Amino acid sequence: xxxxxxxxxxxxxxxxxxxxxxxxxxxxxxxxxxxxxxxxxxxxxxxxxxxxxxxxxxxxxxxxxxxxxxxxxxxxxxxxxxxxxxxxxxxxxxxxxxxxxxxxxxxxxxxxxxxxxxxxxxxxxxxxxxxxxxxxxxxxxxxxxxxxxxxxxxxxxxxxxxxxxxxxxxxxxxxxxxxxxxxxxxxxxxxxxxxxxxxxxxxxxxxxxxxxxxxxxxxxxxxxxxxxxxxxxxxxxxxxxxxxxxxxxxxxxxxxxxxxxxxxxxxxxxxxxxxxxxxxxxxxxxxxxxxxxxxxx
Amino acid sequence: xxxxxxxxxxxxxxxxxxxxxxxxxxxxxxxxxxxxxxxxxxxxxxxxxxxxxxxxxxxxxxxxxxxxxxxxxxxxxxxxxxxxxxxxxxxxxxxxxxxxxxxxxxxxxxxxxxxxxxxxxxxxxxxxxxxxxxxxxxxxxxxxxxxxxxxxxxxxxxxxxxxxxxxxxxxxxxxxxxxxxxxxxxxxxxxxxxxxxxxxxxxxxxxxxxxxxxxxxxxxxxxxxxxxxxxxxxxxxxxxxxxxxx
Numbered sequence: 001x002x003x004x005x006x007x008x009x010x011x012x013x014x015x016x017x018x019x020x021x022x023x024x025x026x027x028x029x030x031x032x033x034x035x036x037x038x039x040x041x042x043x044x045x046x047x048x049x050x051x052x053x054x055x056x057x058x059x060x061x062x063x064x065x066x067x068x069x070x071x072x073x074x075x076x077x078x079x080x081x082x083x084x085x086x087x088x089x090x091x092x093x094x095x096x097x098x099x100x101x102x103x104x105x106x107x108x109x110x111x112x113x114x115x116x117x118x119x120x121x122x123x124x125x126x127x128x129x130x131x132x133x134x135x136x137x138x139x140x141x142x143x144x145x146x147x148x149x150x151x152x153x154x155x156x157x158x159x160x161x162x163x164x165x166x167x168x169x170x171x172x173x174x175x176x177x178x179x180x181x182x183x184x185x186x187x188x189x190x191x192x193x194x195x196x197x198x199x200x201x202x203x204x205x206x207x208x209x210x211x212x213x214x215x216x217x218x219x220x221x222x223x224x225x226x227x228x229x230x231x232x233x234x235x236x237x238x239x240x241x242x243x244x245x246x247x248x249x250x251x252x253x254x255x256x257x258x259x260x261x262x263x264x265x266x267x268x269x270x271x272x273x274x275x276x277x278x279x280x281x282x283x284x285x286x287x288x289x290x291x292x293x294x295x296x297x
Numbered sequence: 298x299x300x301x302x303x304x305x306x307x308x309x310x311x312x313x314x315x316x317x318x319x320x321x322x323x324x325x326x327x328x329x330x331x332x333x334x335x336x337x338x339x340x341x342x343x344x345x346x347x348x349x350x351x352x353x354x355x356x357x358x359x360x361x362x363x364x365x366x367x368x369x370x371x372x373x374x375x376x377x378x379x380x381x382x383x384x385x386x387x388x389x390x391x392x393x394x395x396x397x398x399x400x401x402x403x404x405x406x407x408x409x410x411x412x413x414x415x416x417x418x419x420x421x422x423x424x425x426x427x428x429x430x431x432x433x434x435x436x437x438x439x440x441x442x443x444x445x446x447x448x449x450x451x452x453x454x455x456x457x458x459x460x461x462x463x464x465x466x467x468x469x470x471x472x473x474x475x476x477x478x479x480x481x482x483x484x485x486x487x488x489x490x491x492x493x494x495x496x497x498x499x500x501x502x503x504x505x506x507x508x509x510x511x512x513x514x515x516x517x518x519x520x521x522x523x524x525x526x527x528x529x530x531x532x533x534x535x536x537x538x539x540x541x542x543x
Contacts, residue, residue, distance in 0.1 A: 020340050020369060021355020045369075046417075069414030071353035072316055083412045097401075099416035100339060101373040108370055120378055121421050123462035124397075124450030130406045144463065174360045175340045176368040232357050239352045288361050 001192070001225075001268060004218040005031045008188045013155035014041040014064075016186065017050060019229060020177030021071060021237070025160035025192045026050050027225035027269040033057040034263060043152060045103045045178065049228065049245050052076040053263070055093060056255045062094040064152070066103045070249075073242050077249035097131050102149045107178050109151035110185025118146040157186035159211060160226045162233060163195045164202075168216025171208040174232025180210050188217040194234050196221045204295070222269045227279065235283040299325055299530055299541070300522035302386070302432050302473050311335045312384045313377065313422055314345075316354045318432050319386030321530065321540050324350075328529050337376060339418040341367050350535050373418070377425045380465060385426030387419055387469070388433050391444040394508045395486050396431060396451030396469035398423065399444035406446060416448050423449035424464045431472040435505025442508040452486025459486075477502040478519060482511070492517030 009015060009032055017025050029050040032040075036059075042051050043064035048071070054060055056078035068079050082091035098106065101121055109117035118137060128134040128147070137148050159179045164170040170191045172179070183189045191211060196219070202209060228238035248254045266272045273279065302322035306312060308331040314323050324347070327334050336345045340355040344364025351359055360366055367375070376382060389398035390413050400419055404410030423429055433439060452459060452468050459468050469488075472479040477493035489511040490502055495518060503510045522530070535541045 021353050022340075022357070065415065067414050067417035068412075071355065072351075075414070080412045084409055087408050097415055099420040100369065100418040101377070101421040104370050104373055119373075119421075120463070120465070121424055123424065123464055124447065124454030124457070124459070125416075125420050126401070126406070126447045127416065127420060130401070130446070173366075174357060175342065175355055175366060177341070178369045180368060181370055230357055232360055236357060237353070237355075242352075285357075 001027060001031045001220045001222055004190050004220050005035055008156050008190055008217055009035075009037055010155070011037055012039045014043060016043045016154040016157040016182050018044060018157060018177055018179045018182040019160055019226070020045060020175055022175040022177065022229065023160040023172060023179070023226050023231060024048055024050055024229035025158050025225055026227060026229060027222045027272070028158040028190065028192055029054055030263045030272070032059060033259065043154060045100055046071065047076060047079060049076070049242065052078045052245070052249055053255075053259065055079055055082060056249070056252070057259055057263070060093060062096065064096045066098045066100045070242060070245060072239070074246050078255060081252070096133065097127070098134065098149060099127065102134065103152075104178050104181070106149045106152035107181035107185050109149070110153040111181040114151060116148040116150050118148050120146055122147040152185060154182065154186040156188040156190065157182045158190045158192065159183055160192045160231070161210070162193065162231055163197045164191050164193045164219050165197055165199045165213070166219060167199065168211070168213035168219045169199070169202045169209055170211040170216065171202060171205070172210050173208060176210060183211045183215060189215050190218045190220060191216050192220045192222050192225050194223050194225070194231050206295075224273050224280070225269050227283070230283075233285050233288075235280070235285055238279070238283055298432055298473055298475055300526040301478065301519055302430060303329065303526070305430055305471065305473070306331050306334055306384060309333045309335075310383045311337060311381055313337050313339065313382045313386065313426055314354070315386045315388065316351065317388065317540055319388070320351060321534055322386070322432070324534050325526060325529055328533070329526065337372070337382065339369065339372055341369055341372050343367060343376070350539055352539065373421060377421055380425065380427070382422070382426045383428070385422035385429040385466075387423060387429050387431050387449055389419075389431070389448070390439065392431055392433055392440055392472060393444045393451065394442055394488060395453040396472065396481060396488055397444050397447045397454065398431065398449040398451065399446045400448045401446040403445055419449040423451070423468065424466060426466045428467045428470045431469050433472065433474060435474045435476050435502065437505060437507040440506045440508075452481050474502070474505070476505060478517075480513075487511060489513060490516065492519050494519045495521055
């Protein structure tokens, strides 16, 4: 992870660590904090705790997002502190805001290498006033006015997954979010996996491959790399930590202590897990195997 | 509120489920009168059948045993924009006279007093779901005459109706609160008092609303939760009182 971040994540980059609740690569976010990257444009549908931590750690210049809360709990307080009672940019954080559909459409345009994506949306809302990059186009076939959002082409996208082979052919299951589109839209892709497998394993179930090796810059093997997010079939979401973040993130001193202990104070994910020896037993997934399918002909 | 919201759902309908009370309402409906309700979560779980109460809309229990899991581009393009969603649930920090919802900022956008999470999928659900149900507790600050910011469009936006603006869905048809139910007036789009809970007067409802609340000529009375509904909510669906705090 250290090498991948050092090589592929640069100051000033647009960085996407995707994953909708599921498979959010906290390990990569923590490594970016440890390497003290600065002036990043962080883009994600749901900034979640990971971008709240990266904002608190001073990595972010700008946030591009569609829902900035702590899912099922409340607020992201580092994010709120940067914006509340402050004029644009005064808190050190610029924002560019869409809805989920808008962000998904931005990645779809980026992945297809189109300049924009049309969607039937935003009529009657104040979002296009708040964000002038939400515009409209007249359909050349029907004359209908459609909303448009610009392509998002990140410098680097980081995707966590259950497994990949050494060439980066990456398989995931469970909630898939917008990882495929974000990866194809990106100049560089880092894949972080729970398990490295042989190419034979990938070839035995090709429909499960979401990201092909040809677009992958680096493969990192980092078990438990998504915690406190989760990996279906490997470990459950740490809802207790999401609840705990509500109190931690309210207080900048507590956030600093958290970062000192669990980010700066460890050198990698193995160290992070060693510092919390009870996590694995509490969160390990139960078995629910799928039925096998026949790929023969 | 969960029981009242559940009764709004008809068996076999396709519902876009939000987290919190709507999630409870949908699972209560499935356990009672609407076993064939199809739950779709914006995270990509279609036909979910969660064996525990999901804390977030991305809970792994939504995947286990669901009918389909798809990416979010498919959720918004192939299900929502395609017109497949019959009911959408929405909530918000502010709801106004025409059912416009604010989940973005209190105060000005440029210099917010309170920064809320933002739209998520709410803006597009409000545009596309064939009808939406709003669930929120009454309080005059939460129900102002006009919201500070329109995140999700209601029945009238400025001087325009939904149809004039080209929105496919019917928008918010009901607001289910903790004291009564408001309904959109078909002619004006204004939210008017349609029914109140037992032991609550129309004036009690008015006290929680920041505009002069019109009333239907004949006000309905909301049936209190049945023993079965209460037992399911308290013992089966949310025994740890994650959402049943109020």
